[in-house]
Amino acid sequence: MKKLFSAILMVVFAVGIHAQSRLENAQKLALENKELILLNFSGSDWCIPCIKLHKNIIESDEFKKLETENVVVYINADFPRNKKNQLSPELKKENALLADQYNKKGLFPYTLLLNPEGKILKSWEGLPAENASAFSKEIRDIKENQK
Template sequence: MQLLLFIFFNSFLFSNGSWETDFNKAQQSAKTEHKLILVNFSGSDWCGPCIRMHKDIFDGNSFTQYATDHLVLVNADFPRLKKHELSKDQQKKNDELADKYNKDGIFPLTVLLDPNGKVLKEWQGLPPISSEEFTTEVKSIVDANN
């Protein structure tokens, strides 16, 4: 029973402000919903700053609440452990996205894009700010582009 509650609770949590893994779908949603796209390049099982960024910034209440209504989120993950290996199709999509927006292979790299894919802002590495400060920075860019 506890396992079922855990699964239900986590699926509910991630349904709000959830991260898309297909950039083309995200871009279509952004155009339809008139939202900006936030892409995060991450190494979820080997990159300490990437893990901290998700925990300290993206999982923060202020970011989660804001992102749900104003952003389309894309997670381009590059795990190294075999147990976290992506499907060949997903790996290809992530590689193509990195070829376009993360040519230098920086982790973490977060890029804010307009619905057409134009880069509006880029954060290299883990920003030395709180989730609230990051959200405020993103909000100012969103507001300037509406």
């Protein structure tokens, strides 16, 4: 009985450690480095505006500088449909929890700029009208105004 109880405790403890979400990790990192968090909800294999957002903005050098220069921590909450692109059950669950908290309408793409406490500073519904440079500049300006 003791062994069974010990095994159950170990599993619960392991799940508890793993349950720490990307958002919680991003919040800690953002707080330490005085960064903002960019949370993007996407359908990477079915949502054309999502695909364009990633190709034209997220994968751009201008956006990558935001990450390397400690301006933002980026989180992608992806909801692929194709079987070959499916995420792990843990990641699916985490993305669903993020959607429950921040994307109740189920918009795609939907991008949020958050402070380290998780407060929404700016949101973009759909594909942002800005190009990568303007998008990145807007984020930098918001960060500067947070000081």
